[in-house]
Amino acid sequence: MRKRVLGTNLRRLREDKGLALEDAATQLSCHAAKVSRIEAGKSGIRQLDLKALLDLYGVKDTDERESWLALARESRRQRWWRVLEDQLPQDFLDLVGLEDEVSECRGFQPGIVPGLFQTEAYATAVIQGGIAGPLNTDQQTKVRVRMERQKALTREDPPPLKVWMILGEAALRQQVGGAAVLHEQLLHLVQVAQLPNVTLQVLPFAAGACPGGPYPFLIYSFPPPAELEVALLENFASHAYLESREDTVRLSSAFDHLRASALSALDSEARIIQIAEELTDP
Template sequence: MPVLENPTVRRRVLGANLRRLRDEQGRLLEDAAQELGCHPAKVSRIESGRSGIRQLDLRVLLDFYGVKDVRTREGWLALARESRRQRWWRELEDQLPQDFLDLIGLEDEVAGCRGFQPSIIPGLFQTEAYATAVIQGGSAGPPSEAQLTKVRVRLERQKAMTGRRPEPLHVWMVLGEAALRQQIGGRGVLREQLLHLVEMAQLPNVTLQVLPFSAGACKGGMLPFLLYSFPAPTELEVVLLESFTSHAYLEGPGDTAHYNGVFDHVRATALSALDSEALMVSLADELARS
């Protein structure tokens, strides 16, 4: 029996946007299939992200959906090419869960990331020592080979903010005050982590804010989420909800609108970027004196 490939996030984004274009033009699945000269099931697989799409087929659909602008068309074609490109993490496919591979692929493709993490420093900002402590989960002894691989991948992910071309990933993250105080790895590790946050906050593509304990309850509850946005020509955003065992991706307009509202409320309630930086420095100084 053939093994079904788990669709990549990029394919899902491409397919969802093609479905959006078809709906906007009032076309049926059967209409698109007739234009391509294929069975409707093929179009369904493309729109669900289960299959990629050839450049020739994409050009036919763009013509059919009335996409005429040259730059917009090239954006769509680039999106299709990227969905097939091999990535640096593919050599680790047998060592990492598919959910995690999808997450890495998502961060490598999107233009922006906004989110809220109430209780832990997000992986994109973790130092090596902090990441190691998180991945070990409080267990004693040196990290295993599998844990070291996860740390290495986590650090590699961070290059999206500093070394990616043509544009680095733009990140706007709100951290709960608890994330700055939980001594994961001990005082020294946390102090180094706080100073690293201050350093990362100086990047022009990074905004960090802190939601203080004094803010009280906030819209949506104290639940973490990430909201990713893709570059043109797509208009799609993807919400990522992480748990201990899996990742859930929400792509519906109602879901993304809800979490945009939650993020706007949280960032408006949080300390300013300057006040947040001052709090991080103050907490780091406290740890140095302890």
């Protein structure tokens, strides 16, 4: 993913300067096909070659240049989840890799607590899909990875993932795993919402219909110097990733309407606590 981000933004820099692939290839003393592979995220780039391209594209600021070089270094770093490549579906690995790379996430989940906020008991119930009994090996791996993903919220290097999530009221009431599991999950949501990098809002039933309909989505933003957002649409069978500016702008607009219709963060916390208390009422 970092290679794709790096390549996409190098292409942006080149096009902003009105240069062709051949111009970049001449700078690197290579064939244009090599530059094309770099821009497509199919090949990495040496620090020396990156410095040469930054010179060509007029990137002179020391801090900005270091950001580009750091992005290139990060694209070669081995990720913790790579050892699981033969155990998990590729689209799930793509999601894990995306959360490991981005700096911000905005999203809407109308019917279920999102994976980044799930307790282990809730995640187990979701992955079991309502089928009782012990988890099989694949399911155990998925639960473990889901718990590992949540470290993005409290990591130190890079800075913690900023998350602004809107939950439909149905997600707070669907008794996934039973009343006790949901009660624990709701209290955990209140705790997560206290993190300075997390904003949590509830879209109440009373809000009615909203732009975009009752469909879940996530919008991921990469840190500077990258200028790229990726939207994720999930369904029962797969994930769809949208990278065009038209798609991300459309979903960003839907998100803005949703957050305007949702309860404030403080009122959302009160609603979550209220629903949790209802679960313990005799």
